[in-house]
Amino acid sequence: MRLTSEMDDQNVQMRTPLFRVEDLDVESYHDGVVMLDFEMKVLAANKTSVEFLPGDWSGEFPIGLSDVFPQMSEEYEWLSRLVREKSCFRNHVVNLSREGRMRTLLADSSFLRDKDGEQAGICLFLKDIGNIVSLEKKIQHNEILATVGKIAAGVAHEIRNPLTSIKGFLQIMRHELEKKGMQKEFNYTDVMLSEIDRVNELVGELLLLSKPRELRMERIEMEELIMTMAPIISSEAILNNIEFHLSLKSVPHVYADPEMLKQVFLNLVKNAIESMAEVQGGKLVLSTEYLPQERMVRIDVQDTGPGVPHYLTDRIFDAFFTTKETGTGLGLPICQRLVNDLGGRIKVKSKGFGTTFSVFLPTMSA
Template structure:
């Protein structure tokens, strides 16, 4: 709406939504300064049946509207006009404008643009999720309100504003529900050619995948080193152990015959500890690269069905329940069948040991499809135990990290190496209601599977 002097006096919500312009940026502007006619002729539309006008939106786009003018009848002698805008198609967009729009929509970048008074001008979807805000609630609000839940970052930004010190690669972590971000924050002031302050920007770079990859590489390097040491020293350790065990067994027999019960008990303890050392050496050897691994197309459903009797008997022994859909169809994966069994048995065994009597272990699967066909198959193994402490969760795949009194802490490390060699990953998520391990493996295109899967869903 504008008055007889052609000055804008009011705009509605739809106008602000479509253009991104704030009310205070528009009210008081001459109509001709905000709108421009597409056709030749005077630059102001007055009492015309319809014209095409252009407006530059807050994002820099030039948008075209159909404009109809209506003169309003009022008690005042001054005329008032209503401009009805419809359409709103983008007419032109420069390369820089297109880059800015793409930048704001990038899923791996959180972007915040601020006006010279450090009120929020625009926010990308990732920035809104990281700061847990709704863009409609914060656009036009002061920076202090948006960053009230992030005091450390707020302090950094205040320092940037007051001392004009840019922020580069400031690390921060954020968690919201099941989402977790590893981020790097950049921020700086924006000035024009004359040095006048135009505003400021804040960028969050999501480096979660990069950090995860770095940790995986470091973990693989450690496992490789342990495996090389184990492969080179296993025989040297086992040979003297075999001799010691043989002599102890002879002593044990003699002590039993002479009824030296106290000494006989000591011998049994020593033999038990030697067996533990042998088991530890065996687990070390699993960390080294196996030369007898045979990769083939393996049906995950068959693998899971083959290990279920072992898992169910263990669960029955301790009063627990196993939930598994034996009829579930899975695509084939390139893997070693026996190694996959070892991985699933280890994770299921860990889940059973984490629960008390009456617990439920659920084994389920799902497939991520691309263009309608299989790409990744995920096997979820969920226990109803107390969950894993966050301090352990961060390093649970590292060697020698365990919550068991008699555990070596090598089981999950071995499992991760096996799945990693198959091109897959293992992830873990833990809450108060239990822990879920997800084994993800790339799966092959299988026309037979896809036909059966479609029929099963139907």
């Protein structure tokens, strides 16, 4: 049977003669190509498409669609429906999961035609656009942070100046109330001062997002840095009935701002402890590892808390998004901003029980 591939683009037909099935040159395409007939057989598929569509490709073409994919699988359902409905489309976005990784593909399809011009099958073209989607999300995220930063920079001083005055007069009132033995009113001022400090802290966090901090970069030995924080973390863990462990491997030095790194790690530890406080105890582990291929040092903050639902993992770095009743939703965006300023990146992994935040930092090794 002689086949041609027709791409229907603005009613223009393009036919390329394709002779025998075994002569179909699908490997010449950089993107994924799968050719199917209307009898649910795969006529040809290149290596790229096999990477996109996991299945049993050990048979020789043509091969039955059900021999490649289990009939209840997502891939079989999609491809069989494509053939049954004889679907021709352009720029169709498809999300397929493989080995726990969600892949975003841009799919085009066209008819395969025989020598008489009759429809004989479907030719499917697949392009991985995951990096583009990820880049768009990152740009949107940075734009949001930039907007938040501009607002913060504009109002921070306007907020802090009256707060300073209010705090000063409250402290004078406290002194007078204490002298007159008005203990009940004196206690009210404690609450008011606490809330003023909370607002000041929020303004400070907003300012961290508004502009990059001046970096004081230096050569850092990661084990030494973590050990300086260990007593603080350990005491906080004990207060919350949490086991604290270190698993530190020998890793190359990094070039970073030590105070900035401390802020990142203490913030991640605080989040971990707060999440485990909900289940009354747990285990907190700080570990380090060197990734020679990437020339990165990875620092993991791992907890045994309730975990982050998979549908929220893409949102936890959004400014003002929080699942806590008293949270501001700025802690993780600030961590991400600080790590990015140091030339690193931060990732989260959670599988329904426990969460691991991984900070990746470039090493000083050549």
